[in-house]
Structure formats: structure tokens, C-alpha cells
Amino acid sequence: MSSSSSPDWACLHHAYGSAEDVPGQLAALSSADPVVRGAAVSALSGNVYHQGTRWPASAHVVAPLVLLADTPTTPDRATVVHLLHAVALGDLRDDVLPFDPARAFADAERVGPSDEAAVLSVLFEDDNPDLDSVADVADAVAVRWAADAYRAAERRAPSFLTWLRDPDPAVATRAAALLAWFPEVPGLAAALAGVRFDTGPARASANLALAFLPGPPSSGELVALTAGLASTDEAVRVTATVALARRQTTALPDEALTVLVHADDDEVAGVLPGWDRSLRGHVALALRRLGL
Structure with a gap:
């Protein structure tokens, strides 16, 4: 070295x-x-x-x-x-x-x-x-x-x-x-949005990172997060919804609200590597941001 x-x-x-x-x-x-x-x-x-x-x-x-x-x-x-x-x-x-x-x-x-x-x-x-x-x-x-x-x-x-x-x-x-x-790394948002969906935890972690970027999501970010709502991976669905709840300046799509409410009711569990707050904690944060 x-x-x-x-x-x-x-x-x-x-x-x-x-x-x-x-x-x-x-x-x-x-x-x-x-x-x-x-x-x-x-x-x-x-x-x-x-x-x-x-x-x-x-x-x-x-x-x-x-x-x-x-x-x-x-x-x-x-x-x-x-x-x-x-x-x-x-x-x-x-x-x-x-x-x-x-x-x-x-x-x-x-x-x-x-x-x-x-x-x-x-x-x-x-x-x-x-x-x-x-x-x-x-x-x-x-x-x-x-x-x-x-x-x-x-x-x-x-x-x-x-x-x-x-x-x-x-x-x-x-x-x-x-x-x-x-967050100031050039190309960060696009790189996070481009993380593959077949790597569940990585895609979910990228969603959470997108959640904390400033401003509304770009069209590319929005496409990736919206696609995440249909994922068969619970962590990907939940984190995509959390990101949309934090970044969207307009009303959440109905499917996103459904994911968020179900995650709250089901008390979704787990912590993604590299993150401190549990998925349940991120859901609670998103609900508070929406006034729910």
C-alpha cells in the first residue's frame, strides 16, 4: 500500500x-x-x-x-x-x-x-x-x-x-x-437511479440515497422510483415510496400511498447495510412528512 x-x-x-x-x-x-x-x-x-x-x-x-x-x-x-x-x-x-x-x-x-x-x-x-x-x-x-x-x-x-x-x-x-x-458528487442522482433492479438491497439503498438529495426528482429519478413501486422486493417498494414522499412536490400516486400505508400496517422490518434507521423508521419519517 x-x-x-x-x-x-x-x-x-x-x-x-x-x-x-x-x-x-x-x-x-x-x-x-x-x-x-x-x-x-x-x-x-x-x-x-x-x-x-x-x-x-x-x-x-x-x-x-x-x-x-x-x-x-x-x-x-x-x-x-x-x-x-x-x-x-x-x-x-x-x-x-x-x-x-x-x-x-x-x-x-x-x-x-x-x-x-x-x-x-x-x-x-x-x-x-x-x-x-x-x-x-x-x-x-x-x-x-x-x-x-x-x-x-x-x-x-x-x-x-x-x-x-x-x-x-x-x-x-x-x-x-x-x-x-x-450529495454534490457530479452525476450522483443519475448513477443512483441507474442501479439495477435485480440487486434488491442495492436498489433499495439507492432509493434511500435518492430520498435525501435536494429538490424534486428529475425525470430519470422519477422513472426509477416509480418503477420501484411495482417491484416484488418489499424493501425496493418501500424505499421507492419513501423517496417519492420526500422528493415529490406534487401528490403521491395512489400506488405509492398504498405501499406506504401497507408498510405501516405490516410494520415492515429490517435495516439495509450502511443505514442506521430501520425501514420501519424510514416509513414513519415519510408518513410524518406527508402529515399522515
Whole structure:
């Protein structure tokens, strides 16, 4: 996973100090041994996504993870995308969608390199750390690291679009969920609308991502969502209706209302990979939006 543009990992910090162990953990994600891969996922999660907190090394992990997901021979690429999601977004839940990064990361603008250096010094270098000395900037520095990780992922988001067409439905499903957080990616709406209907969870995840895009649906989006109402896959039907309920500026078609009401009555169950809210929760959200 090294390259001429690789960072000096030893000079970066993660949750436990120097990030010099990160390249080996990234390389282990390509191992043919599932035990080795599992250990690497666990180690990376603890290091660069520690209980939701990102660190200076976290943003630098994004590009290698995208490269791994882009490589067809990488084993269990859906897990790589899952890890990327965690690094890019931390513990943000989809109930804050649509996402406003400027608002979410506003506190990052009030800290600079000296503040970051002071926090790192207290955490990792001082023999008798005085946490009170950085109390006024520590939270904002953590927001800075979160913002850096998000922006690193945003720069790579065009790659996520290609994963929507991946032959592994698990990769496509998680890609759609990830893309919901990056609505400014050129061509996003068309790519989501083009996800195949024979990949049920992926199509359903794409529907949910479409639900949180701004403005009314385009003609292409409308065709895809309307077609979803006739799907034999319950999750596809329900998520298509949820998207129409959120995006339509006119009255929902009767078949969409029927799907939504039946889903409410039947208490449709399940959670799509990459999403936090259950399908039942998305139905409730759509009903509230319609005043029902």
C-alpha cells in the first residue's frame, strides 16, 4: 500500500500514538486469510475510528481504503467500504441527513496547527499531562480531524459512483448508503437511479440515497422510483415510496400511498447495510412528512 506520495506514518498520530503500524494493517486487508483480515479491520477501527473519534492519521487512511475497494482482487470489499464509511463519517447517524458539512464542521474553523499540536502534546508526549490546558480547544480539534477525514472522502467520492455498478451487491449497497452523505458528487442522482433492479438491497439503498438529495426528482429519478413501486422486493417498494414522499412536490400516486400505508400496517422490518434507521423508521419519517 505504499507509494511515493504516502505520508510519513510515524509522524502521524492515531488513538494510541504513532501511526507507523497503519500501513501493515492496511496491507493485511488484502490477505487471503480471513483471520488476518479481521484482525486488521479491528486494529484499524480502534486506531483511526476510535469510538467515533478521528485522528490526524484518519484522513490519510481514506485513499488506501478507496484503492483497496477499487481493486477487484481485494477480498471482502464490502467490509472495506464499511470501514471507509466509519473513517469518513464517524458515528454520524442517517437521521441527520441531508447532511450539511459546513454546519457540522463549523467549529473546525476556529483552531489551527498550533492548537492541534498542543492537544497531541498533552495526549501523547507530556509525562504529566494537563488536560485542562487544552480543554477549550480539544473538542474543536477533534472536529478538525473529523472534517479532514470527511473532506478526504469527498475528494474520492467519484470512485464511489463506480461501486454502484459493482457485481457484488453488498459493495453496491454500501456505496449507495455512503454516497447519501456526499450529495454534490457530479452525476450522483443519475448513477443512483441507474442501479439495477435485480440487486434488491442495492436498489433499495439507492432509493434511500435518492430520498435525501435536494429538490424534486428529475425525470430519470422519477422513472426509477416509480418503477420501484411495482417491484416484488418489499424493501425496493418501500424505499421507492419513501423517496417519492420526500422528493415529490406534487401528490403521491395512489400506488405509492398504498405501499406506504401497507408498510405501516405490516410494520415492515429490517435495516439495509450502511443505514442506521430501520425501514420501519424510514416509513414513519415519510408518513410524518406527508402529515399522515
